[in-house]
Amino acid sequence: MHDTIPAAEIMVTDVVTAPPDASATRAATLMRDEGVSSVVVCGGRDDEPVGIVTEGDFATQLCERTDLGHLTLESVMSEPLETITEETSIVDTVAALKAAEVEHLPVVDxxxxxxxxxxxxxxxxxYVPHLVHRGRVGGIDLEDGPRRRQVRTDTQYERDDWEFEYRGEDESTVSVGDFARFSKVLSDEDVEAFAEVSGDTNRLHLDDAxxxxxxxxxRIVHGVLANGLISAALARLPGLTIYLSQESSFHAPLSIGDRVTAACEISEDLGGEKYRIETVxxxxxxxxxxxxxAVVLIDEIPAVPATGEESATAE
Structure with a gap:
């Protein structure tokens, strides 16, 4: 399916650009003010893109130089520039990213x-969270080596095979439009453990024959267990999230062993620290x-330091 999805459907069209003779300071300011991680350098024939400067480039340059302010983008940009076209498929896009060992690909006519x-x-x-989370698209590895383990201050622990993301203005408050996502494989062990804990031992979930x-x-995953991943995604929003209500419509069965992704977006501020959340x-x-x-109440995180000793006691 992803072989047929073109880059045109997922690309960002509002690209931040600068000419080759712009200063490195100008590019850094653009990244900060526009909230982006790269600036495409345009200055070829018909103002074509000729290079790119990313946050990673700045980090590399700062390791080698003490002052970047006087340098032009032409002297610090990455080149030759790897590009794709609007018709390039997602699978081919990932292949190009890996081959070039980059994270940004300008799209050209x-x-x-x-x-x-x-x-x-x-x-x-x-757009393809389950493929990126598994680290593969069309049989292509996105990552080499062990995954980095992310830990939030408002969760007790994270596991290396869990993936999560939060997108919002900052990590301390929430507002309409903020987005959280959580992904994990729901294994046979998960299903059996849920059956034991909940008492729902329906043979549909436990007996192959x-x-x-x-x-x-x-066999399929308990619907309530799949629904529980929404709670996991909500736990990745800033603050202490308290469920007030949840309405869900079930559309399809979930196979045991699938990687499942729960996504939540704040759709309405109901006042009094209450928010309506769209869930899928x-x-x-x-x-x-x-x-x-769902409707949730989001309190401030208690000002209690979470030490290893306290965590062990809590467990």
């Missing part, structure tokens, strides 16, 4: 060579398993 957009690993993760004779043809859970084929909305 195949006829004029003019800049029309940019695709980064961020855009790919928004029995499940094969049902309309599903196989998808399987690893991007099929919507369930969707709905």
């Amino acid at each position: 195949p006829d004029s060579g003019g800049l029309v957009g940019i695709v980064t690993t961020t855009e790919l993760s928004y 029995y499940a094969r004779e049902t309309r599903f043809g196989e 859970v998808t399987d690893e084929d991007d099929t919507v398993v369930l969707e709905g909305d």
